[in-house]
Amino acid sequence: MDGSARPSTEGGVDVLVALLDQLRHGRAVTRPDLVQRTGIGRGVVSKGVAELIGRGLVEEHGTGKSSGGRAPRLLRLRAEAGHLLAVDVGVTSVAVAIADLAGRVVAHTEEPADLAAGPEAVLDRADALYRELAGSQHAEHGDLWGIGIGVPGVVDFRAGRCTAPPVPSWESFSVRDRLAERQGVPVWVDNEVNVMALGELRAGVARDHRCVVYAKLGTWIGGAVIVDGRLHRGAEGSAAELGHVRISDDPNVVCRCGRIGCLAALAGGSWLARNGERLAREGMSSMLADVLARAGRVEATDVSWAASHGDHVSRALIVENGRHVGHALAVVVNIVNPSLIVIGGGVSQAGDDLLAAIRESIYARSMPVATRNLVIQRTTVAGLGGVIGAAAMAADEIFARRRVAEWLDAGTPAGRPELASLAA
């Protein structure tokens, strides 16, 4: 060992990142665990743990089981040393959560919102909801360390900016700058469906999978792809545009994007509502006609409700919707070959007919080798997936190699990251 300029980073930042990674996910809880799971030598693990304890990020709490010799001390991330703000902006709602540094949601609230009201109005509401949530909690959350947020449309993740939003007022808007200036902490912004998929990976059905496709069937249709346990965003952040997979050559099927035959023009909540209302008007379904007479319009949830109460016309709509989704997913299966497809979004709750139609359509159109062990399931985190994912994204970024290196270089103890280190 020469008289190194960085005595505390022996073995590289990678050691601390590896230790934090094990501890914050609860995979290792003692020094011997850490040695075994990371393959890093005992001495280096001991030094790394000492450094993390010294910086207030890790603490000992009691003694674990002995495996022969002296019982090892239990270690844990001091997840309450700070908190994260997680925001999930949808087309018709905004959800806000407070999470600890391990990314666990500790408080959550949600209200209807209109994306078309523009970014300032929607983010002002998110600020207010965060203040209410933080104020109503008696627990001490520590400082705010960072913010994770999901928004609809294509996002330039590195720039924290909307590049192809579904509503013009969000075009080119820097969600990151807006939130960072207001809160003074680093902010990570991603597409809403990517964030939902991350939630599923961390706390839902995708926990034990490495390669996952997420299909969000809401008013519109979106997708996300997880490769090797990580979100695949693509070169421009527009990967997994499931809604714009072309499944028909019929020139009469025009998508809101201007092209023909997109899945989003042949399935999804808005398609269900439109067709449900048409069939009600045409007198094809007395149940839907009743809804129309009473409420003045038919929504996707009305079609789901009618289908589950024996309305054949509604059931046929749900099945057709599922078949179209399956067409697009079959292509995705041929390209991505996931081990799991998660069906999320409001329309995913439309009953088993939907899932059966999706499955049938995928199996009929995919290579047998690709569907042999393929699991197709409904989301298990449903409404909370977005904020769980946004919190996980912020936690992952805060404990990523680049940021840990910054802390070490700065020589400052762990604490609230400075605004100066915002650049991705």
Next chain:
Amino acid sequence: MDGSARPSTEGGVDVLVALLDQLRHGRAVTRPDLVQRTGIGRGVVSKGVAELIGRGLVEEHGTGKSSGGRAPRLLRLRAEAGHLLAVDVGVTSVAVAIADLAGRVVAHTEEPADLAAGPEAVLDRADALYRELAGSQHAEHGDLWGIGIGVPGVVDFRAGRCTAPPVPSWESFSVRDRLAERQGVPVWVDNEVNVMALGELRAGVARDHRCVVYAKLGTWIGGAVIVDGRLHRGAEGSAAELGHVRISDDPNVVCRCGRIGCLAALAGGSWLARNGERLAREGMSSMLADVLARAGRVEATDVSWAASHGDHVSRALIVENGRHVGHALAVVVNIVNPSLIVIGGGVSQAGDDLLAAIRESIYARSMPVATRNLVIQRTTVAGLGGVIGAAAMAADEIFARRRVAEWLDAGTPAGRPELASLAA
């Protein structure tokens, strides 16, 4: 530092893997380079380099440029300390190459072969070609360290076995066991197109890209997807099945897989040949009719040749072929959002009309945000891509974390890896 059981692996195996990774790709050539590029401390880098020199894997050779103080010694991987065997098995050919430990091809040969002759016959020829190649070289290659091989069809990469080959005689055949038993070294087997894409990533147009789609237009059509600089194989090894992306609902377009509308049934060399011959018989093209009269049949290369010599009918075929390929690639662009699409395989040499048709079709059917910076190019390593990729795969696996950890644990100096450590 406690009296660690592994004094030589301080900072973990990761340090040595990181140093080897820099050195074998020529990214760092001095100790200060290594410190700067890996972020690992000076002392740990010095110890790691000393260990690699001691094991005969790295050597000093001369002195680099000074940046103020004493000029640093130049370091290099002793790539000639051993060699790799790279094999590229196609449907109609077999190519064999000898590469150094850095994965650089130093000798290469190729001959026609028939995949349908079965694995024993084809691999016997590969053995013979390797013996000839090794014997004819005056240079000293050192011991054989490992084998990389690409074969057509779906491969279970971890098992080294064909799971969905285009020819029944290869079904379930363990290419890995066959080669490992004969040569006594570790073997890595992947799909032929994956290996070609890896060649492009290492030595071709994809060098500066992280997210790449490779389309192989040969007799059949195959694909490969590179995500974050690494091959994406999928849960069952069947990712990127470009040939079986459905682009038509016409029930008369039946693919050899039994399903309808697959790209492979509407484009590719075999489609060009079949349609060229039909048009020759129908008297639509005098050029193709001449070919048919002279040779008794029309091949894809004849259609390319006629197209480049002014035959309108052949040109129209090439354009239609390109348009269909573009339809399928547009879907892949929506899902993967690559920064580069590489067009390889024999049919890729069919002239600029083909590339123009592919481009036009992709642009017309993809999201504008996904094609804004998308590059679409022909392969630049062409015939050598397969063996370059197979050699790169073997080199990457030999210097991967798991294997380096094995060397260190065994306490043996670097040298020919033992057969006992074959399991993936």
